[in-house]
Amino acid sequence: MDRVEQPLKLHVIPYLSDGHMIPLCDIAILFASRGHQVTIITTPSNVKTFQKSLPSHLHQYLHIHTIPFPSQEVGLPEGVENLSGIPDMDKLSRYTQAMTLLQPLIEEVVEHDPPDCIVADFMYPWVEELANKLRIPRLAFTCFSLFAICAMKSVMASSIHGGSGSFLIQGLPHPIRLNATPPMTLREGNMKEILDIQLKSHGLIVNNFSELDGEEYTEYYEKTINHKAWHIGPAYLIRKTAQEKAERGQGSTVSVHECMSWLNSKRDNSVLYISFGTISYLPNKQLYEIASALEACGHEFIWVVPEKKGKEDESEEEKENWLPKGFEERCIGKNKKGLLVKGWAPQLLILEHSAICAFLTHCGWNSIVEAAAAGVPMITWPVHGEQFYNEKLVTQVRGIGVEVGATEWSILGIFDRESVVRRESIEKAVRRLLDGGDEAKKIKQRAREFGDKAKRAAQEGGSSHRNLTALIEDLKRLRDNKF
Ligand code: UDP
Secondary structure (H helix, E strand, O other), X not given: XXXXXXXXXXXXXXXXXXXXXXXXXXXXXXXXXXXXXXXXXXXXXXXXXXXXXXXXXXXXXXXXXXXXXXXXXHOOOOOOOOHHHOOOHHHHHHHHHHHHHHHHHHHHXXXXXXXXXXEEEOOOOOHHHHHHHHOOOEEEEEOOOHHHHHHHHHHHHOOOOOOOOOEEEOOOOOOEEEOOOOOHHHOOOHHHHHHHHHOOOXXXXXXXXXXXXXXXXXXHHHHHOOOOEEEXXXXXXXXXXXXXXXXXXXXXXXXXXXXXXXXXXXXXXXXXXXXXXXXXXXOHHHHHHXXXXXXXXXXEEEEEEOOOOOOOOOOHHHHHOOOOOOHHHHHEOOOOOEEEEEOOOOHHHHHHOOOEEEXXXXXXXXXXXXXXXXXXXXXXXXXXXXXXXXXXXXXXXXXXXXXXXXXXXXXXXXXXXXXXXXXXXXXXXXXXHXXXXXXXXXXXXXXXXXXHHHHHHHOOOOHHHHHHHHXXXXXXXXXXXXX
């Protein structure tokens, strides 16, 4: 640990969704590992999710301030305090209402005991005003790649009219062509306002290593968009032991031991890992297509299917009606081709296992940076949000993945989708990467190189390590010059 004479005092405010909270807690650990005092402000059931995963040797630096979640006020069931537990539109609007009610509670905590700096998720734009009032810097944490933000800003500045079809994003360092038109919500309205207010913050913290976004996009963000960005990831690499990695997030529904011994029984570079993250629930007909493609390819796989908690109108029969007849008997089990995880999987450990050869991913940013850091090439299948931009970074810009050909851009992953990606397209993409050949070899080689770069970035002297040091120095200067 670095010597620090006067540690910084930081308040960290994660957005209540696993994909935002998990990396921001890792970032809290990063600051604590440098000897700074960090307080994470969150609600009771979210504390339960991450508390056990905070390294015990850092307990003197990591604190938690719990505020009540307004479950009764908005009519959400007790304990549903995270977007990842929200199954439908009705509960989504209640959750959004709850998030608004949390604002004064968080403000009160921060105002009562002001820190030297607030590190808040960019989805809380109101923190800007709070930080100004207290005359302290606010760092905006984004759970997107910087590449995606640059692309979004460019799309927001140009006039795209609805409809489908492909189009070219103007003005980026690479000619990026999207095969799906971003929905209005990602071009105007709330997201535009959030990104505009993000630009007023002291700077942006990115859970990526600068080599993956690339110098050209850091420069584009800093010079063209005119805002400072610090790449300090992949933040999860602060977790060194298998236990620290396994304990991150909701907690595995499959026994970690069972999962690892299944993988240990497989050849190196032979297993496809499939996961759509924490809020993308595919309809049964889509799951059926995936299962059919997997069976047709004949490759080994670990497939994670998240549980849709709290969805009352789905019968038991419906819940199980998404696999071809006899699929589990034929494919799933100890000496068979597949492992099916219904719920939460130890993703970091899976990705780092030598048996894994590729990751079929929904392109959530955390999943991409975790795969890149593990040196695992990707089959990209974006679903919603900024994931269609992330896909292009992986496939068109860095060449570490192939596309499945998804073109339907949902507003959020929890909504049922109109069309499906057909089994033939899935099979084709899987074969392209797993059946071998020159193209696959090159993609795998590049992915391995990014894995090495990620690990070097996080080590002492590496780019992310240096960026964190520079950021800390900057914050100390601001604190010490305050009068
Ligand atoms: N994750 C996990 N096990 C699971 C599902 C997700 O560990 O079964 C973790 C994953 O490693 C990542 C995060 O949850 O850190 C999901 O974030 P991402 O940005 O990939 O997707 P989102 O869920 O936000 O769409």
